[in-house]
Amino acid sequence: MVAGRPDPEPGPGEVAVSVTAAPITPLDLLCASGASYFGVPSTPYVPGVQGVGVLTRPTPTHLAGTPVWFATTAGMRPGDGSMADRAVVAPEDLVVLPPGADHTLVAALGLSAVAAWMCLTATGRLAPGETVLVLGAGGVVGQAALQLARVAGAGHVVACARSDAALERALRLGADRVVRLEEGDDAGSLARRLGEAAGPVDLVIDPVCGIPAAAALRTLRQGGRLVNLGSAAGDEFAVPSAVLRSRSLRVLGYTNNELTADERGEALLTVVAHAMAGHLTVRYERAPLADAADAWTRPGRIVLVP
Missing domain, CATH: 3.90.180.10 (Medium-chain alcohol dehydrogenases, catalytic domain)
Incomplete structure (x- = not known):
């Protein structure tokens, strides 16, 4: 109201x-x-x-x-x-x-882009030239992660999402390859398509959990990492012991709530700098504050403005 x-x-x-x-x-x-x-x-x-x-x-x-x-x-x-x-x-x-920062874009990026940056760097330890697989690439975290992966030095970036529009946007934002998540996918079938598109993966950014995460885990190379920061596709995913142990994989959790105020501020300013340099954007919609009740249930990132 x-x-x-x-x-x-x-x-x-x-x-x-x-x-x-x-x-x-x-x-x-x-x-x-x-x-x-x-x-x-x-x-x-x-x-x-x-x-x-x-x-x-x-x-x-x-x-x-x-x-x-x-x-x-x-x-x-x-x-x-x-x-x-x-x-x-x-x-x-x-x-x-900084002077000249676009207030609505900064608001649209905000903590979602902070999470993407920290998952790639501080938690995921992305190294130059590595392959990154971004799940949920249609969301704000996913959109930010695939662009910031490139900024952070990834050699190959693959995006996975449900809709054609999200996949087309991912390509425009710099993904090398895209994979559509289909209705009825199981972990095995999706893992095969992800593997065909990405090859062995070094780092998975996972804001969705569920079957996509279970599939992505199977694409990781020796010593690969999966960083989970959400559950849009399910609260759990299967982690086969043999896959986990045989490749010495790392399954990591992330939350912005663990950041200190200084860490959060530094990450936010890093994100803003990349946005101002033209290296980072996300799809969002402005809505008047007076229409907040209607905007509350709209899909996508909505930014309320006076």
């Missing part, structure tokens, strides 16, 4: 932000549903776990009007988030943006 509320006043140790862009993310939907491991949120509350805006008042270190990206704990802990004209934020959850 969209409703009028008084502008929030920053308390001790908080800063005020005039919001210019707020994405609707899967985490927002999950938190609002009450089905996340954070439990049922305290209501009423304003959702929005991240956003972009400008400081509305000067701080000891920054002038009013300074552009910032910010994180909130809306839906995870009591308090309001980014889907409003104004927000109050803890200073440690701010990242000052």
Whole structure:
């Protein structure tokens, strides 16, 4: 529901932000549903776990009007988030943006692109020339991962997705080969097609889990790594002991919640720099904040703007 509320006043140790862009993310939907491991949120509350805006008042270190990206704990802990004209934020959850950064694109990328970058680099340990397989390439994480894999030095990038549109977009964004996930695929049949397209894989970025992850695991070469950061295709996937042991594979989990504020800020600025250089973009749709109720259930990445 969209409703009028008084502008929030920053308390001790908080800063005020005039919001210019707020994405609707899967985490927002999950938190609002009450089905996340954070439990049922305290209501009423304003959702929005991240956003972009400008400081509305000067701080000891920054002038009013300074552009910032910010994180909130809306839906995870009591308090309001980014889907409003104004927000109050803890200073440690701010990242000052470079001049000229596109606020709506930064909002669309946000923590999804941060996760993609960290899965490739800090967790996945991508080395120059390696082959990367990106599952769920139609989503924001997948779109970002296939572009950032190239930026990080991958020699060969293969994308897997369900729709022709997503696969065509993946090719435009730099994938060398694409594989469509078909209805009725089992791990064996999908693994064969993935192997034909990718050859032996060094690193799998997996935001989907389920059958695609089980198939991708079978494509990994000796010492290969699979990094899981989501469950869009299922909560579990089979890990055959013989495959795991015979190739000394690594199955790794990732969550942005493990990042310190400094790590998150550094990764976010890295992502923004690549976007400003023209190396990174994602498909998203703008929607007026007043239409948030309708936009809430639309597919794809929606960014609310004033």
